[in-house]
Amino acid sequence: MKEERLHKDTIVIHEGYDDKMHHGSLTVPLYQTSTFAFENSAQGENRFSGAEEGNIYSRLGNPTVRVLEERMTALENGKGALAFGSGMAAVSSILVHVTKAGDHILCSRGIYGCTFGFLGILNQKYNITHDLVQMGTEEEIEKAIKPETVCIYVETPINPTMELVDLQAVVNVAKRHGLRVIVDNTFTSPYLQNPLDIGADFVLHSATKYINGHGDVIAGLLIGNDKDEMEGIRMTVQKDFGGIMSPFDAWLLIRGLKTLSVRMERHTSNAEKLITYLKSQKQVEEIFYPFDPDNPQYELAKRQMRAGGGLVSFTIKGGKEAAQQFMDQLALIKIAVSLGDAETLIQHPATMTHSVVPETERIQMGITDSLLRLSVGLEHAEDLIQDMENAFARMKKTIVENAMH
Numbered sequence: 001m002k003e004e005r006l007h008k009d010t011i012v013i014h015e016g017y018d019d020k021m022h023h024g025s026l027t028v029p030l031y032q033t034s035t036f037a038f039e040n041s042a043q044g045e046n047r048f049s050g051a052e053e054g055n056i057y058s059r060l061g062n063p064t065v066r067v068l069e070e071r072m073t074a075l076e077n078g079k080g081a082l083a084f085g086s087g088m089a090a091v092s093s094i095l096v097h098v099t100k101a102g103d104h105i106l107c108s109r110g111i112y113g114c115t116f117g118f119l120g121i122l123n124q125k126y127n128i129t130h131d132l133v134q135m136g137t138e139e140e141i142e143k144a145i146k147p148e149t150v151c152i153y154v155e156t157p158i159n160p161t162m163e164l165v166d167l168q169a170v171v172n173v174a175k176r177h178g179l180r181v182i183v184d185n186t187f188t189s190p191y192l193q194n195p196l197d198i199g200a201d202f203v204l205h206s207a208t209k210y211i212n213g214h215g216d217v218i219a220g221l222l223i224g225n226d227k228d229e230m231e232g233i234r235m236t237v238q239k240d241f242g243g244i245m246s247p248f249d250a251w252l253l254i255r256g257l258k259t260l261s262v263r264m265e266r267h268t269s270n271a272e273k274l275i276t277y278l279k280s281q282k283q284v285e286e287i288f289y290p291f292d293p294d295n296p297q298y299e300l301a302k303r304q305m306r307a308g309g310g311l312v313s314f315t316i317k318g319g320k321e322a323a324q325q326f327m328d329q330l331a332l333i334k335i336a337v338s339l340g341d342a343e344t345l346i347q348h349p350a351t352m353t354h355s356v357v358p359e360t361e362r363i364q365m366g367i368t369d370s371l372l373r374l375s376v377g378l379e380h381a382e383d384l385i386q387d388m389e390n391a392f393a394r395m396k397k398t399i400v401e402n403a404m405h
């Protein structure tokens with residue numbers, strides 16, 4: 001029998017919720033409660049023993065949070081999902097779940113700064129080692145595997161260079177060596193890329209970004225392809241570390257998620273318009289965007305992503321000084337880290353998100369002083385272009401004025 005799954009645009013609005021069970025409430029009610037009353041002692045006993053399904057205590061599960069988990073399971077074509085209090089709680093929980101002391105983790109060349117920080121903790125306390133490697137081909141990945149390697153952890157596109165990791169190559173190698181594959185899918189959202197379809201074991205999101213989309217929540221989500229294993233994680237690492245999502249944050253995320261498909265389409269079309277503009281600017285040197293036909297990884301991008309999304313990096317002539325001048329002349333576009341919000345944000349990775357990376361390593365990764373990362377928002381593209389146009393014009397004026405003094 002063919003499994004009938006709704007389209008993603010519909011899943012984000014309807015999956016996992018039946019209004020008939022909630023007095024006809026159109027929207028998902030907020031169960032802002034820490035605990036749940038049992039009808040009698042026998043029910044309490046049965047809930048604890050697992051003989052009866054049902055709520056016990058909100059750290060073990062909450063009806064509002066569960067709707068979000070079911071929606072994410074469907075969106076990522078998984079078998080189960082867990083909601084966390086931050087993206088980092090999801091990252092640290094899954095890494096603790098798949099490793100034991102002395103193991104080795106293979107990572108893509110670029111990973112989120114705090115994920116790198118957590119790998120340091122695992123290393124210091126439990127002698128769990130890791131390597132960050134280029135994953136262009138199966139051979140490159142295979143070469144880096146050690147006898148104690150247990151999993152491959154990747155981000156694609158890699159922040160902020162937008163370099164892609166070939167997910168099919170990663171999965172092929174992992175299958176040959178019996179390794180688990182974990183993908184941080186924050187940058188694309190489940191609307192543009194579904195690593196479980198390719199054969200990954202776990203997908204995680206900083207829901208702070210595109211899932212919420214409104215810049216007002218810190219949250220994380222983990223989706224897996226094995227229901228029993230996901231329930232196992234819920235009742236071990238998640239329950240006992242306690243990094244759970246609050247019902248109110250889940251409620252805000254359910255609201256934000258409803259517009260994921262329309263938002264991702266606008267983020268993408270705005271990004272494309274901004275790229276066309278940036279290409280026409282003499283001050284701009286290089287543009288990094290997976291769906292740019294000039295990008296050497298364009299074919300790979302089309303294979304594993306549905307569209308390019310809202311993140312665009314580019315370099316401008318004049319190094320750090322010019323990059324900072326450009327940012328300072330913007331008015332509408334905000335200087336901020338984070339991404340995936342309605343507001344267009346710009347940041348300077350060399351002095352902000354990647355400032356802790358040693359300079360030689362940073363340059364090697366392609367994060368030069370002239371690189372800027374844009375998280376393209378939902379505003380009208382013409383207003384964003386005008387803001388950049390004004391900034392470039394004011395920069396030129398400042399340079400001329402400085403030369404005259």
Ligand SMILES: *Cc1c(COP(=O)(O)O)cnc(C)c1O
Nearest residue numbers: 086087088112186206208218219
């Ligand atoms: C923001 C981010 C994280 C961490 O998420 P938080 O919600 O801030 O804890 C992890 N991975 C990526 C790619 C991110 O952008």
